[in-house]
Amino acid sequence: MTAIIALSLLGILNLFLGFWLSRKTIQAATLLFLGGSMALTALDWNHEMLWYGHMFHTTNTSISFSLIIQLAAFMVVSFSKGFGIDEEHTHPAEYYAILLFSVVGAILMVSFDHLIMFFVGLEILSVAMYVLTGSDKRNLRSNEAALKYFLMGSFATGILLFGITLVYGATRSFYLANIALAIANTPPESTPIFLSIGVLLILVGFLFKISAAPFHFWTPDVYEGAPTIFTMFMSTVVKAASFAALFQVLSGPFGTMYGTWVYPIYYVSMLTLLIGNITAAYQQSAKRMLAYSSISHAGYMLLTVSANQASTQSTILYYSLSYTLATIVAFGVVMLVAEYQTGRTEKPENFSSFEGLAKQNPGLAFCFTIALLSLAGIPLTAGFWGKFFVFSDIFNRHVYYPVILAIVMSAVGVYYYFKAIIAIYFKEGDIERIELPGLVKFAMWACTLGTLLLGVYPSIVKNLF
Amino acid sequence: MYLLFILLFPLLIGSALLIFKPKNAFAISLATSIIELAATAYVLQQASLSPVSFSAPWVAEAGLSFSLYVDGISGVLIGLCALLVPFIVATTANTDRANNSQFQGLVLAMQTALMGAFLAKDAFLFYFFFEASLLPIYFLAAIYGGENKNAITFKFFVYTLFGSLFFLIALVYVYLLTPGEFHSADIDVLYQTAKGLSADQQGYLFAAFFLAFAIKMPVFPFHTWQPDTYTVAPAQGTMLLSGIMLKMGTYGVIRLVLPMFPLGVATWGLTASILSVIGVIYGSIIAIQQKDAKRLLAYSSFAHVGLMSAGILSGSIEGIQGALYQMVSHGINIIGLFFVIEIIERRTKSREIAQLGGITQFSYPLTVTFVILSLGSVALPLTNGFIGEFLLLKSVFDQNLVLGIIAGITIILGAVYTLRLIQKSMFGNVSRITADFADLTFAEKAVLIPLSALVIVGGIFPSTVLGFSEPAVQQLIQWFK
Numbered sequence: 001m002t003a004i005i006a007l008s009l010l011g012i013l014n015l016f017l018g019f020w021l022s023r024k025t026i027q028a029a030t031l032l033f034l035g036g037s038m039a040l041t042a043l044d045w046n047h048e049m050l051w052y053g054h055m056f057h058t059t060n061t062s063i064s065f066s067l068i069i070q071l072a073a074f075m076v077v078s079f080s081k082g083f084g085i086d087e088e089h090t091h092p093a094e095y096y097a098i099l100l101f102s103v104v105g106a107i108l109m110v111s112f113d114h115l116i117m118f119f120v121g122l123e124i125l126s127v128a129m130y131v132l133t134g135s136d137k138r139n140l141r142s143n144e145a146a147l148k149y150f151l152m153g154s155f156a157t158g159i160l161l162f163g164i165t166l167v168y169g170a171t172r173s174f175y176l177a178n179i180a181l182a183i184a185n186t187p188p189e190s191t192p193i194f195l196s197i198g199v200l201l202i203l204v205g206f207l208f209k210i211s212a213a214p215f216h217f218w219t220p221d222v223y224e225g226a227p228t229i230f231t232m233f234m235s236t237v238v239k240a241a242s243f244a245a246l247f248q249v250l251s252g253p254f255g256t257m258y259g260t261w262v263y264p265i266y267y268v269s270m271l272t273l274l275i276g277n278i279t280a281a282y283q284q285s286a287k288r289m290l291a292y293s294s295i296s297h298a299g300y301m302l303l304t305v306s307a308n309q310a311s312t313q314s315t316i317l318y319y320s321l322s323y324t325l326a327t328i329v330a331f332g333v334v335m336l337v338a339e340y341q342t343g344r345t346e347k348p349e350n351f352s353s354f355e356g357l358a359k360q361n362p363g364l365a366f367c368f369t370i371a372l373l374s375l376a377g378i379p380l381t382a383g384f385w386g387k388f389f390v391f392s393d394i395f396n397r398h399v400y401y402p403v404i405l406a407i408v409m410s411a412v413g414v415y416y417y418f419k420a421i422i423a424i425y426f427k428e429g430d431i432e433r434i435e436l437p438g439l440v441k442f443a444m445w446a447c448t449l450g451t452l453l454l455g456v457y458p459s460i461v462k463n464l465f
Numbered sequence: 466m467y468l469l470f471i472l473l474f475p476l477l478i479g480s481a482l483l484i485f486k487p488k489n490a491f492a493i494s495l496a497t498s499i500i501e502l503a504a505t506a507y508v509l510q511q512a513s514l515s516p517v518s519f520s521a522p523w524v525a526e527a528g529l530s531f532s533l534y535v536d537g538i539s540g541v542l543i544g545l546c547a548l549l550v551p552f553i554v555a556t557t558a559n560t561d562r563a564n565n566s567q568f569q570g571l572v573l574a575m576q577t578a579l580m581g582a583f584l585a586k587d588a589f590l591f592y593f594f595f596e597a598s599l600l601p602i603y604f605l606a607a608i609y610g611g612e613n614k615n616a617i618t619f620k621f622f623v624y625t626l627f628g629s630l631f632f633l634i635a636l637v638y639v640y641l642l643t644p645g646e647f648h649s650a651d652i653d654v655l656y657q658t659a660k661g662l663s664a665d666q667q668g669y670l671f672a673a674f675f676l677a678f679a680i681k682m683p684v685f686p687f688h689t690w691q692p693d694t695y696t697v698a699p700a701q702g703t704m705l706l707s708g709i710m711l712k713m714g715t716y717g718v719i720r721l722v723l724p725m726f727p728l729g730v731a732t733w734g735l736t737a738s739i740l741s742v743i744g745v746i747y748g749s750i751i752a753i754q755q756k757d758a759k760r761l762l763a764y765s766s767f768a769h770v771g772l773m774s775a776g777i778l779s780g781s782i783e784g785i786q787g788a789l790y791q792m793v794s795h796g797i798n799i800i801g802l803f804f805v806i807e808i809i810e811r812r813t814k815s816r817e818i819a820q821l822g823g824i825t826q827f828s829y830p831l832t833v834t835f836v837i838l839s840l841g842s843v844a845l846p847l848t849n850g851f852i853g854e855f856l857l858l859k860s861v862f863d864q865n866l867v868l869g870i871i872a873g874i875t876i877i878l879g880a881v882y883t884l885r886l887i888q889k890s891m892f893g894n895v896s897r898i899t900a901d902f903a904d905l906t907f908a909e910k911a912v913l914i915p916l917s918a919l920v921i922v923g924g925i926f927p928s929t930v931l932g933f934s935e936p937a938v939q940q941l942i943q944w945f946k
Contacts, residue, residue, distance in 0.1 A: 314526075378626075379596040385524075388589075392527070392637050407634055411627040418619060426607055426615050463526040 001051050001058055001111075003040040003066065004104045007033070011100035018093020027077060027439075030096040034074045034103070041066045041107075054175065055114035061313055062111035064464055065244040068321050069106045072236040073099060075328045078443035079335070080229045095135060099233070102128030106241040110248075115164045115174040118245060122160070122209070125241065126153050129234055133226040145225025152208065152218040160205025166198030171253075179253035196260050202249065203261055209242045210298045213272040220279075223291035224349075228335035231287070235294045236327050239301075240320040247305050247316055258308060265306040270402050272299035277409040281416045286334050287349040289416055290327070293375060296413065297323055300390050303402055307393035315389040318461050322374060322382030322454055325447040329371035332444060333364055340434050351419055356429020363441075364434060365424045367448040372417040374451045377410050382454035389462070467511070468519040468533040471504045471543070472580050475550075479573030482566040491557065494569035498551040501576070505547035512540045513933055518586065528640075528647035533584040537937025541789050541930060542583040542716050545796050546709050550576050552916060553704045556804050558908035560811075562699070568609060575601040575705055582713050588636055588650045588721065595681075595713055596629055602705060606698035614697050621694040625680050628687070632677030635670045639725070652720065656944065659725040664732060671729025674722050675737055681714030682770045684737070685744030695763035700807035703759070704800040707766045712792045715770065718777050719785055719941070727945040730780060735865065738778045742861070742872045744771030749878035753885065758806045758816045761886060762799065765842065765879065769795050772872060776857035779864040780945070785938050786931055787856025793930055794841060794849035794923055801838040801916040805831065808909055809890065813898040818886060823895035827902035832891045834913040839883045841920035844876060849923025852931075 010033040017026055044058045051058070077099065101124060108121025130153065134146025168174060170192045171182035183195070204215070211219035223231045250261055276296030283289040301323075304315045334349060337357065341348035358365035374383035387410065394403055436444070454461060478497040482490055511517050518534035535543065554572060557563045578601060581594030599622060607618040636650070643649045643658045662670070680687045695703045723730060748768030755761035773791050776784035808831065809824070810816050825832040837848070844850035854876065862869030905913070923930075 311526075373600075378600065379593045380600070384593075384596075388633075388637075389527070391634065392641060395634075395637050395641050403634060407630045408627075411623060411630060414623055414626055418622065422607070422615050422619060425604075457523070459522075459524050459526065462524065 001044065001049065001056065003037040003070075004107050006040055007037050007100050007104045007107075010037070011097045011104070014097040014100060015093055018091070021093075023092045026092050026096055027080070030077050030100065031074060031439075033100065034070055034077065037103075038067060038070045038074070041070065050113065052117070055117040056108070056111055057113040058111055060464065061317070062244075064317050065110035065240065065320070066107045068240050068317070068324060069110070069237050070103060072240065072324045072328065073103045073233070075443045075447060076229060076233045076236075078439045079232065079328070079332045081437065081440075095132065098128045098131055102132070102233075102237070106237050109241040110244040112245070112248070113176050115167070115176070115179075115249075118249070119161065119164065121241075122245075123157065125238065126157065126209075129153075129230075129238065132230040132233070133222060135230065136227045139225075141225035142227060145222045148218050148225075149222045156205050156208030156215070159201050159208070163198045163201030163203075163205060166194045166201065170195035170198060176248070176252045180255070183253065183256055196257070199254050199257060199261055200264065203246075203264060206242060206246045206249075207268060210239060210246070210302070211295050212268050212298050212302055213275040213295065214268075216272065216275065216295050216298075219295055220288055220291045223294070224285065224288050228287065228331055228338065231291070232328055232331035232335070235290075235331070236324040239294065239298065240324060243301050243305065243316050243320060247313060250305060251308050251312070255308065262306050262308070265302055266399070266402055269299045269302035269306065270405050272296065272302065273406055273409045277412040277416075281412055283416070284351060285347065285349045286351055286354065286420055287331075287338075289351075289420070290330055290334065293413065293416070294327065296409065297375070299409075300387065300406060303394050303406060304390045306399075307397050309393050309396055311389070312393055314462055314464065315386075315393050317464070318382075318389055318454075318458065319386040321461055322386040322451065325451045325454075326371040326374035326381075326383060329367050329444055329447045329451075330375065332440070333368040333371070336364065336434055336436070336440070337431070340431065351423045354420060354423045354429070355427035355431075357424040357431050359429070360431060360433040364436070364444075367444045368424060369421055370448050370451055372420055374455070376414045376417040378414075380452065380455045382451045382458070384455060385458040385462075466519065467504065467508050468517060468535065468584060471501060471508060471547070472533065472577060472584055474504070475501055475573040475580070476577035479570045479577065482570035482573065486566045488564060490566035490569040491554070491563040494554045494573060495551065497573060498547075498554050498576070502547045502551055505543055508535055509540050509544055509933075512536065516937075520586075523587070523590070526647060528643070528645065528649040529589050530587050530649075530651065531590060532586040532651065533590075534586045535584065537934035538716075538719060538789065538941070539583045540937075541793060541934050542712060543580055545712065545793050546576065546579050546583060549704070549708050549796055549800055552800060552912050553701050553708070555908065555912045556701060556704070556800075556807065558911075559906065562609070562701070568605070568701075571601045571605045572701060572705070575605070579705075579709050579713065583716060586652055588640070588652055588655055590650075591717070591721075592629070592633060592636060595632075595717070596626070598710060598713070599625060602698075602702060602710065605702040605705070606694065609699040609702065610697045611699075612697065617690075617693045617697045621690045624687075624690045628677040628680035631673040635673035639670065655721075656724050662726075662728075664728040667726040667729035668732045669729075671722060671726040671733050674726070675718070675733075678714040678717045678722065679737070679740075679774075681717070682711050682774055683714075683744075683767065684741050684771060684774050685747055686740070688744065688748075688767050691767055692760055692763040695766070696757065696760045700803055703763075704803050707763070707803070708796040708800040711766070711770055712796065715773050715777060715788055715792060718774065719788065723777065723780055723785075724941055724945045727780075730778065734778045734780070738775045738861070738864070738868060741771040741774035741778065742868055744768065745775070745872055745875045746878070749875055749882065752882040753878065755882075756817055756819060758809070758818050758821075758886060758890065759803070761818070761882060762802050762806065765882060766795070766799055768875060768879065769799075769842075772854065772857050772861075772875060775868070775872060776860045779860040780942070781860045781863060782938060782942055783856045783863070784860030785941070786934060787853050787860060789934050789938070790927060790930055791850070791853025791857060794853050794920075797916055797919050797923070798838050798841040798850060801834070801913060801920075802842060804909075804912060804916075805835045805838065808905070812902055815898055818889045820896055820898055821890040822893040822899060823891075824899050824902050825891045826895060827899070828904045830905050830910060830913070834917040835891060836887060837917040837920050838913075839887055841924070843880045843883050847924040848920050849927070850920075851924055852927040
């Protein structure tokens with residue numbers, strides 16, 4: 001709780017710092033702020049508390065998700081070198097400030113007890129993301145991405161809000177606990193039909209945000225068009241926060257309506273897995289491949305949500321963390337290589353520009369490989385356990401077909417992740433040594449070692465609660 | 466604790482080699498593998514008295530534990546693995562791979578993965594190593610492989626991974642039926658749980674498990690990755706693949722499939738045996754027509770493993786004992802033979818059987834060891850291959866006479882392609898490329914002579930291995946009979 005106040009204030013402070021400090025110092029300051037807020041968040045561990053008229057609820061679950069979000073933001077800031085854009089046109093202070101504000105939104109999204117609080121959090125996060133997506137002002141693709149994201153995003157928000165309204169109409173409350181009570185106290189035959197419609201509309205709003213098929217069409221363009229550093233942020237923070245919120249909404253107040261929302265989720269997740277994976281296999285651009293892969297990971301996580309088991313929450317937590325660590329490294333390496341290749345090739349993000357990376361940059365290649373292996377779900381990496389927990393949760397529900405599809409799709413996943421691995425190790429290329437700033441090196445190795453550690457000993461996260 | 470040591474020691478040194486890239490990688494690697502062999506021998510000596518085990522909590526909230534154990538069955542396999550790796554490392558002597566720390570590091574990492582799969586008592590731990598072993602071998606083959614390596618090794622990787630995913634699913638299914646809040650994946654608990662499954666369920670589960678192992682071995686018609694991969698991989702990679710890694714498949718069938726799904730085996734076992742025997746004959750016939758010696762050996766390995774699979778599926782004591790014995794013999798013979806081909810290739814730059822000839826005039830020791838190893842592979846009496854193949858064929862005969870007779874043809878076909886290989890390469894007229902064939906070096910002799918000796922020793926004293934594994938095999942059979 002104190003963390004969101006601190007982050008908001010520090011964000012404003014950050015804006016002012018831009019007048020005096022150099023880019024490097026602001027980056028260091030932002031890292032310091034995030035580190036401090038993480039410490040503040042962690043202090044609440046085991047102190048369950050309600051704030052703001054019971055609208056904001058800190059539990060161990062919400063704290064763990066908040067920590068993942070802030071960790072992701074921390075890594076993203078470490079990777080950013082004043083956001084890659086040329087000297088003159090950068091506004092580091094503003095970007096870092098917006099980033100901090102969006103983190104506040106994301107934390108609200110994982111700690112709400114009231115649908116309006118959730119909505120406020122979602123909007124803070126989304127508006128910040130629209131701005132960041134279009135931050136590369138002179139790049140046409142970035143502008144296009146921002147506009148697309150904004151239009152689709154606000155449309156989704158509208159649907160979500162409409163759903164919340166209907167639910168309010170049916171239950172006369174925004175509080176999760178009261179909604180649950182109202183639903184439980186209404187006999188099934190007298191439940192108004194618009195309650196179910198409301199739930200489904202909320203679900204659709206979420207599916208937009210997590211880019212599940214058939215609501216995913218904005219994702220590849222936005223992910224590709226946005227500066228890679230923000231793609232990294234979008235695909236980790238927004239995903240983790242949205243999934244945590246989705247599960248909280250569905251399992252809490254609407255847990256008794258399991259039958260209403262579970263089938264749409266099955267179909268959507270199967271479609272998402274199919275479209276995400278198969279389209280990813282055809283991509284020439286590594287960045288676009290990662291965009292589709294992020295769609296497919298949404299499919300796996302949706303499957304977990306549909307399981308709605310006691311262990312589901314920790315599975316989502318584990319999956320989010322493993323996915324976040326791997327995605328940050330993957331996008332980070334794509335960004336570094338693309339920056340190196342700018343001007344050398346027409347499409348610096350294509351697989352072909354990665355050829356021969358391993359020769360002069362063994363460390364970079366190793367981290368990238370571990371990240372991809374983790375995304376592919378190969379043992380020794382965190383991704384394997386993520387998939388394992390997902391499958392075992394959903395199996396507990398005695399649901400088989402989506403799992404079998406998910407498994408076949410994991411094999412497809414191996415195919416496209418390995419395209420990148422083959423390019424960096426086994427193709428000839430002339431990439432020279434890429435010099436990495438210390439912070440980038442630190443972030444990359446921290447994520448990689450985290451992935452390996454979670455891969456060998458998943459208990460450290462899985463039995464947090 | 467010894468188990469933990471023999472599991473992690475190669476990985477530890479292997480990672481050190483990969484990270485620090487020392488100059489004398491060959492010496493370090495060889496020393497490591499010999500220490501590993503000594504430690505394993507000590508563990509086996511302990512295990513021959515009573516099973517040795519080690520257990521530590523791993524993923525406690527999912528009921529998974531890091532438990533290892535050595536009984537008569539896994540003991541044979543870890544013994545094989547520890548025995549072969551020093552030879553495999555030694556085959557790199559005096560080549561540019563000898564002091565390539567990356568290469569040696571990957572070989573040692575591979576050893577840990579293989580040891581882990583054989584040592585695991587928790588089924589997920591088995592799966593974990595089963596899959597993890599793909600990584601080092603993939604990189605070995607894809608970095609140091611021959612022509613068209615990218616596409617071939619990639620196919621190998623995706624194909625085997627795809628199969629094991631079904632294994633994972635089926636495993637999760639059984640695991641979720643285990644009692645207790647957190648479930649358990651301990652192999653003994655899985656045995657118990659699987660007992661309660663209906664014949665239908667066991668049938669599906671058998672199919673899912675067997676698919677993974679059938680791809681790994683490989684059994685017809687899942688073998689299409691194998692000849693290409695064996696041919697394209699560097700010689701040491703091929704030795705690891707054929708000498709040890711394919712045994713993970715046969716070991717998996719013995720350890721997991723037979724005791725867990727006896728009803729599934731009853732329903733589908735014959736079909737699977739027929740596929741295996743088709744592989745035996747098909748592999749042998751194709752081997753006869755091969756022009757490339759390495760590819761010929763790849764098909765011969767495919768044929769041999771088909772017989773092991775058929776023998777295991779018979780579920781009899783002869784079948785399982787024979788398969789265990791044959792796993793050891795096949796491991797010894799096949800790495801010896803691959804090394805002979807590697808030696809020929811080093812000197813002549815060719816593996817084309819038609820281009821070779823008359824090598825015996827230049828290297829008598831090579832001819833002798835090659836002949837002994839081949840005879841082991843053909844299963845001549847007094848060689849190690851004979852014991853295994855005899856027991857295996859007997860078990861198949863007992864199960865199904867027709868199948869037994871068909872499988873028996875393998876001995877004839879095996880003799881045809883092996884003797885043809887010897888004849889065309891060692892005897893006959895000296896060809897242009899064999900004209901100045903250098904005799905074996907000391908390092909090459911140091912590998913081939915002990916291996917040939919093992920062929921004979923294995924043929925005369927089979928009871929060392931068979932006696933070691935018998936109690937465990939008896940117990941296993943008691944369980945599902």
